[in-house]
Amino acid sequence: MKKLILSIALVGFGSLAMAQQAPTPEQREAKRAEMQQKMQQREKDHLDKMQKDLNLSKDQVAKVQALHDKKRAERKAEFDKNKDMRMAKMKEMKDKRAQMDNEMKSILNPEQYKKWEADRNAKMEQRKMAMKDRKKGDRPHHKPMKPAVEPTK
Known part of the structure; x- marks a missing residue:
């Protein structure tokens, strides 16, 4: 039973790793x-x-x-x-994230930090997938509006 669970986990992680491969510059250029x-x-x-x-x-x-x-x-x-301004904003955000990481590392013990980091990465991945779904149009962006005035019968 343990071998079965272990083999399923390995296959799952292997397929996950394969799905995360970054496209080559040629693939990016072709897609562009x-x-x-x-x-x-x-x-x-x-x-x-x-x-x-x-x-x-x-x-x-x-x-x-x-x-x-x-x-x-x-x-x-x-x-x-606006490219320079966007790049500066991204650098500022990365610096803030690194500062928070360092502060969390000093507060948490190594095991807690690993768990916290894994949870944060999982949430980030969920947000990425939600953004991809939104771009594809798989889900509606909003509910249909109700009429302002109900029609009289």
């Missing part, structure tokens, strides 16, 4: 290129739908496309401008 292609296709479909729904001329389509390109460039410039 795929996402860009999807975004371009989505934008093209949106523009085609606008052209059809609003009965736009070729000139109007070109102007709308130019406006979209201009707004995309502005968003990218804003993103790049």
Whole structure:
């Protein structure tokens, strides 16, 4: 019985370790290129739908496309401008976390610290999974709204 439980645990941990492997730079680059292609296709479909729904001329389509390109460039410039601030904020958060870790290490005994750290990591993993689910759209973000006024019968 012990061997069975041990073998199941080893298989579980092995599969968990395999699932945590980080993608290679080539895989990341391929995924990025795929996402860009999807975004371009989505934008093209949106523009085609606008052209059809609003009965736009070729000139109007070109102007709308130019406006979209201009707004995309502005968003990218804003993103790049704020990059340093985001990096500084991340460093500050990491420093605070390291300080808390050191303080907890001084308060707890080694066994308690290990348990506390394992619990914290488990909660962090749950939050990551919840964020992934939210990005995928697997669960609704909110409940449907109730009408402000009940219809009269």
